[in-house]
Amino acid sequence: MKTYSFVLYVSGRTERSTAALADLRLMCRTHIPDRFEIRVVDAAGEPGRADEERVLATPTVVRATPPPARRVIGDLSDIDRAAAALGLLDGREMKEGNGET
Amino acid sequence: MTDDGPRDLYQAMMLAAPDGIVAVDGDGCVRACNPAAEALLERTADELVGSVFGFPLVDGESTEVTLVLPNGRSKVVEMRVTLAQLDDRHLYVAALRDGTRRRQADHVLQSALEHQSVVVAVAAHQLHNPLAALGALVHVLREPPPDLTDERRAELVERIAERTARLQSLVRKLLTAARIDGAWQQGVPEPVEVLGFLLERLAESEARGRDLRLAVPAHLVTRVDRVGFAEIFTDYLENALAYGREPVEITARATGGRIELRVADHGPGVPESFVPHLFERYRRDPATAAATEGTGLGLWIARSLARANGGDAWYEPGRPNGAVFCVSLPQDASPQGGSPQDADNQDANAQDANPQDVNGA
Numbered sequence A: 001m002k003t004y005s006f007v008l009y010v011s012g013r014t015e016r017s018t019a020a021l022a023d024l025r026l027m028c029r030t031h032i033p034d035r036f037e038i039r040v041v042d043a044a045g046e047p048g049r050a051d052e053e054r055v056l057a058t059p060t061v062v063r064a065t066p067p068p069a070r071r072v073i074g075d076l077s078d079i080d081r082a083a084a085a086l087g088l089l090d091g092r093e094m095k096e097g098n099g100e101t
Numbered sequence B: 001m002t003d004d005g006p007r008d009l010y011q012a013m014m015l016a017a018p019d020g021i022v023a024v025d026g027d028g029c030v031r032a033c034n035p036a037a038e039a040l041l042e043r044t045a046d047e048l049v050g051s052v053f054g055f056p057l058v059d060g061e062s063t064e065v066t067l068v069l070p071n072g073r074s075k076v077v078e079m080r081v082t083l084a085q086l087d088d089r090h091l092y093v094a095a096l097r098d099g100t101r102r103r104q105a106d107h108v109l110q111s112a113l114e115h116q117s118v119v120v121a122v123a124a125h126q127l128h129n130p131l132a133a134l135g136a137l138v139h140v141l142r143e144p145p146p147d148l149t150d151e152r153r154a155e156l157v158e159r160i161a162e163r164t165a166r167l168q169s170l171v172r173k174l175l176t177a178a179r180i181d182g183a184w185q186q187g188v189p190e191p192v193e194v195l196g197f198l199l200e201r202l203a204e205s206e207a208r209g210r211d212l213r214l215a216v217p218a219h220l221v222t223r224v225d226r227v228g229f230a231e232i233f234t235d236y237l238e239n240a241l242a243y244g245r246e247p248v249e250i251t252a253r254a255t256g257g258r259i260e261l262r263v264a265d266h267g268p269g270v271p272e273s274f275v276p277h278l279f280e281r282y283r284r285d286p287a288t289a290a291a292t293e294g295t296g297l298g299l300w301i302a303r304s305l306a307r308a309n310g311g312d313a314w315y316e317p318g319r320p321n322g323a324v325f326c327v328s329l330p331q332d333a334s335p336q337g338g339s340p341q342d343a344d345n346q347d348a349n350a351q352d353a354n355p356q357d358v359n360g361a
Helices: A015-031 A047-052 A079-085 B006-016 B035-041 B100-142 B150-181 B194-204 B226-243 B272-277 B298-308 B340-352
Strands: A004-010 A036-042 A060-065 A070-074 B020-024 B030-033 B055-057 B063-068 B074-086 B089-098 B190-193 B212-215 B221-224 B248-255 B258-264 B312-317 B323-330
Touching (some): B020 B035, B030 B035, B194 B248, B221 B226
Antiparallel strands (some): B020 B089, B063 B074, B074 B089, B248 B258, B258 B323, B312 B323
16 A cells, blocks of 8 residues: 655644644544655745745645656645646546535 | 737736636646736736646635745735637636736725715714703694793703704705715815905804904915815814804914915813824714714814815914814915915014904804
């Protein structure tokens, strides 16, 4: 069983940052329970880390492992759509940008 | 219609769009961006195209994201996402809109609404008590007790007149405050001969029978909005008569291209701890607030109007006691306003002038 590793880039301890982490956790528990780890990087506190990863905006989720690398940016509250964009729904692809998988 | 092809139109729209446009493919890789996106992200198109922006997700119409800018800076923008198709490929178009100006406008609007609520509440509070007292006095006159003497009736009428005058003064202050808040266009500055102007104001004021002394040189001319100047002087005079003790001395002089008007009383003066707050809106000295009716608007109005006229208003303690409220205003530079040489002469004249007792003006 693959374990997924994600890095969540946020900007400061804001309501939006907290919501992004909660959404990401819910997505992982729903789609890959017990097979995930999440690291949070504050781009405001560690601008060098965000720069290395060439993060252009937050919140951004980077799927670090396993390959292929994927990243999403913006609102994660539609966890099925976020999961699809991060390649968690095997064999199913995003269609027409409407969230269907 | 146009002969331009779709690709040219697409490029023209991208160039002209005020929003930052970032078009990404299904992997979140930037395929195109416009100049507004370059400006927002503070990176060139060469840097952006081919880099991974991320697959853009929004819930509903839009979502806020924070742009990570060079040198550790950031900017919050609103992101909208639409699906486009180019050469059989899906493109996800993220439109980034700088929300800074909108948030600033929202903040200004919110502050204005809160301020308006405070203004209405203070006005209602200030008007309520005098109106209630007025109503009670009128009720006594409408249904007089059998033993109401002519003398008592005259006294009641006098109290009604006094309270009506206070209400008129209060309403005048509230209207002036609203005028300042609304940045209404103030009157055009014009030459005003100070001595004649002050005598007119005294004749119109409720200061009849009070001990007022005026020492103002003749031919001293300021250049101000007359309505604003009248308001400043009236507020200072009312303040001196309400909180100070007579005699009230009104002096003016020319100094350094300005005229300086001072209204001094012989009361207890202003406690040192309250002096820094004297000209703040709605601030009243707790030591006198309970005993004396007031709005906390008069001195704030005086300073606002003085500054709007290119001058200033301030307080100085009296010597040996009392309060001195001062205002400086531009001296009129036209021939009738006098030259700086004349100003020095006026200054000397003012010092030589004996105060005129205007009791009963």
